Each structure stands twice: as C-alpha cells, then as structure tokens.
Amino acid sequence: MTDIVLYGSPLSPFLRKSAALLEEKGQTYDVETVDVFNPPDWFVAISPLKTIPVLRDRSIGTEGPMGTIPDSSAQCGYIERKYPSPALYGDSAYAHGRALWIEEFADTALAAAGGLGIFRPLAFPAMQGKEPDIAKARETWAGKMPRLYDYLESELDGRDWLAGETFSIADISVAVQLMQVTLVAEVDFAARWPRLAAHHERCRARGSFDAVYTKADRFVRRALPERVRL
Ligand SMILES: N[C@@H](CCC(=O)N[C@@H](CS)C(=O)NCC(=O)O)C(=O)O
Known part of the structure; x- marks a missing residue:
C-alpha cells in the first residue's frame, strides 16, 4: 500500500x-x-x-x-x-518566494475566475441535466480573465518557467487552473497570450497531469460532450 x-x-x-x-x-x-x-x-x-x-x-x-x-x-x-528530490520550490531563495506567490495567485485569483466563473456555470448545470450558464462563463472570460492572463504573460517574458530558471510548484499551480477552463471551454489562448499558451504546452508535455486530467475529462465529457466556445 x-x-x-x-x-x-x-x-x-x-x-x-x-x-x-x-x-x-x-x-x-x-x-x-x-x-x-x-x-x-x-x-x-x-x-x-x-x-x-x-x-x-x-x-x-x-x-x-x-x-x-x-x-x-x-x-x-x-x-x-x-520527497525532496527533485526540488520543485524554486532554484534560489528569491525563486522560492516567487513560486509561493504565483501559487497563491493561482489558488485564489485564477481559481475564483476559472473555477467559480467558468467551470462551475458550465459543468455543474450540465451534470444535473440542465442548460449550462454560457452567459456567465462568457462574462468571466471577457471581464475577469484578461487581467489575470496578461499578468502571467508579462511574467513569462523571456523565460520558460514562472519562478526562477526551473520548473516549480508555480508552474504546476497555474497549469492546473488553466485546465479547469479547458475542461469545459473552447478557447484560443495562443492568439492573445502566446507565452502563456506555450508555457501550458510545456507543462502538459511533462505528463505529470495526465492521469488525473484524463479522469476529470472523462467525467466532464459525460455531462458536457462538447466544450463551449467562449
Ligand atoms: N485553498 C484550498 C482550496 C480548496 C477548494 O476550494 N476546493 C474546492 C473544490 S475545487 C472545494 O472543496 N469547494 C467546496 C465548496 O465550495 O463548498 C486548497 O488549496 O486546497
């Protein structure tokens, strides 16, 4: 066990x-x-x-x-x-502090907008056999998300990872919140936030999210077969 x-x-x-x-x-x-x-x-x-x-x-x-x-x-x-190896909390004291900040940003602001403002209005009604609240999701996508994604886009200027030079808890925290949006919505990150989209691809390519994301996707697809275009 x-x-x-x-x-x-x-x-x-x-x-x-x-x-x-x-x-x-x-x-x-x-x-x-x-x-x-x-x-x-x-x-x-x-x-x-x-x-x-x-x-x-x-x-x-x-x-x-x-x-x-x-x-x-x-x-x-x-x-x-x-499990200290590999170390995933930043490659310097400053990167450690930045990683904790980005984790907090993701857990609060990104989670509130993407989770409560997009995932829940689309997935929860669908799971109860009701119509998804597309208007609420679109309002969040247009009104709340841009400021948050703009910030991350600026943080990724000239670098691959969000805290220091190496992959860290900061990258994981942001990626799992972006997934909350992509589970239910068809969105084009790359057009407006190319660095964030590329960062998301880099995170996804590591495979560490695959097992749980696949289970979540299977579950959501039963209620909402098609992602909603926002
Ligand atoms: N800060 C908490 C947040 C956990 C959280 O909000 N989880 C949601 C599910 S994604 C929840 O349990 N919500 C219950 C509710 O809203 O009543 C953490 O990082 O674990």
Whole structure:
C-alpha cells in the first residue's frame, strides 16, 4: 500500500496540484473519491474548512485527523519535505518566494475566475441535466480573465518557467487552473497570450497531469460532450 492518499475528486484543480507534484517526484499515491457537497462524516472530521483535497499519509495515521493535511498548499509543502528530490520550490531563495506567490495567485485569483466563473456555470448545470450558464462563463472570460492572463504573460517574458530558471510548484499551480477552463471551454489562448499558451504546452508535455486530467475529462465529457466556445 502506498503512503499517500488524496481524498477528493480529479475535478478539483487543487487535487490535481498535489497529484502532479507527487507524479513529478515519481511517487505513487491513491485517489479516493469524496463528494465535497455531500461528504461522509469521516471526511468532515478531517476537513475543517469542508474542502477537497485532504491528503493522508498512512505512515503517520490511518484513521481520523492523525496523518491528514487539508489544503493543497500545505500538502505540497509537506510533499516537498517528505520527497525532496527533485526540488520543485524554486532554484534560489528569491525563486522560492516567487513560486509561493504565483501559487497563491493561482489558488485564489485564477481559481475564483476559472473555477467559480467558468467551470462551475458550465459543468455543474450540465451534470444535473440542465442548460449550462454560457452567459456567465462568457462574462468571466471577457471581464475577469484578461487581467489575470496578461499578468502571467508579462511574467513569462523571456523565460520558460514562472519562478526562477526551473520548473516549480508555480508552474504546476497555474497549469492546473488553466485546465479547469479547458475542461469545459473552447478557447484560443495562443492568439492573445502566446507565452502563456506555450508555457501550458510545456507543462502538459511533462505528463505529470495526465492521469488525473484524463479522469476529470472523462467525467466532464459525460455531462458536457462538447466544450463551449467562449
Ligand atoms: N485553498 C484550498 C482550496 C480548496 C477548494 O476550494 N476546493 C474546492 C473544490 S475545487 C472545494 O472543496 N469547494 C467546496 C465548496 O465550495 O463548498 C486548497 O488549496 O486546497
């Protein structure tokens, strides 16, 4: 049995963040599905903020809160300490600080716009057999996304990765949030944000997101066979 299990859903970009970091470190892990909107009692006991994912390290504890870590940023910090190689938190002290900043930017601003403003209005109604809220997704895409993507585009001027010279948690954090948009929407990043689009391709080519993204895509496609053109 592997040490690490992630409770949640591959539909969560935050679960994909922790999973991708484990993949990058060559670690095996389990994903156990939890419906965050209808969680079992045992999950409520280990997720004080009632969010997914929660990580459990079974070598520390197999039941209750012992061995668990809620919040993907805390999980990733833990994974980095437990499995230090390869180091994925920046190649200098400054790059480390920048990586934490970009992770925060992705987890808050990108997640709010792409997750709440695009993924949810398109995917959630479709999963309940209702019409997707295309107007809301288009409003977010046109109104909120450009400022966020413009910032990342400027950060990628003259470099391949978002923090320092090497791939890091900053790149993972941004890629998993962009995927939340591409899971449900047909969008042309490359026309307006060519550096961000190329960065996304570089991240995807590493293969560390494939396993969980494929599961998420399969799930979304059952409810929303065609991505919505924004
Ligand atoms: N900062 C948290 C955010 C986790 C989060 O918001 N997860 C979403 C799913 S993607 C959730 O559990 N939402 C539950 C809700 O909105 O009630 C992390 O990094 O783990």
